[in-house]
Amino acid sequence: MMGRLSKIAGQQVTVTVDDDVNLAQVSHLSQGMVPAVELHIIDKRKISPDQRKKIWALLNDLCNYTGDVPEDWAARFKYKVQLDFGVKPFSLSNCSVAIGNYMILEILDFLFAEDIPFQTKLWDSLPEDFPRQRLCLRNRTCVICGQPHADLAHYTTVGMGRNRRTIDERKMYFMTLCRKHHQYQHQVGIQAFCQQYHIKPLKLSDDDLLRFKILTNRELQKLQENDRD
Structure with missing residues (x-):
């Protein structure tokens, strides 16, 4: 469904869609719950020479390994960008x-x-936005320094009197941190840590x-059965 961004006021966003909204279909897709939506802003800016240089540097690194x-x-x-991102x-x-970032x-x-x-x-090659965080979460690499085998860190602290077995992960915000940065995050506090490194954990x-x-x-x-109880 396509539309235009009509108004922004803080966290309130108004979108005018191009076609009438089919409420029955929306209810069906969201299984009767409040529907979640993803807002994608079409980027009209053109790829930069620096982006293009990084793409070919990575490709050359790959081919030095594979021949x-x-x-x-x-x-x-x-072709994979076209399939995965629908471009x-x-x-x-x-x-x-x-699209340069997707590549x-x-x-x-x-x-x-x-x-x-x-x-x-x-980290000079990674876009500083949502896709970077997803890439780190998917591969469990530290979002700060890129170290592998990173911990899965919760924005809302798990533990500290909370029962891990009753946590609803669907309501949590995540980021991946190596042991060093994870320990530092606990030392300075989650809010100060995110402000220092300009991180916005993902839901x-x-x-x-x-x-x-x-x-x-x-x-x-x-968890879905508990929602219906």
């Missing part, structure tokens, strides 16, 4: 900033998943909670 041709991998990742065919010479994230996601080493400085969809192995299917089904 392949960078242009071949570029075509593969462009039309594009050129790296004049695509948007957002970087797809390449890094592959390098993480295949454990392929690369020389390009990681995840049910699909992402399963995809990132935070919940099992059985655990999610039990």
Whole structure:
């Protein structure tokens, strides 16, 4: 469903959609609960030379490991961006900033998943926004320094008198931190830590909670059954 952003007042956003809203379909999709929506702002800015340079640096790192041709991998990742993000065919010479970020994230996601080493400085290549946090959560790398095998940190502290077995992960906000940064976060407090590093922990969809192995299917089904009780 497409529309236009009509008004912003603090956390209140008004969107005028292009077509009439089918309330029956909305109710069906949200299973009778208050529906959650995702707001995507179409980025009209063009890819920067720095973004393009980082993309080809990462591709060269990949091909130094595999012995392949960078242009071949570029075509593969462009196709994957089209599939995963629902964008039309594009050129790296004049695509948007957002698509350039998607391309970087797809390449890094592959390098993480295949454990392929690369020389390009990681955190100079990651977009400073929501996709970066998702990438770190998916691969359990520290959102601050990029160290692997990071802890899953909750914005609302788990423990401290709370029963972990009764936590509803659907209501939590997450980030991934290495042990050093996780300990520092506890020392200075979560709010001060997030302000210092300009982090906004993420609240995840049910699909992402399963995809990132935070919940099992059985655990999610039990939480959904509790909603109906």
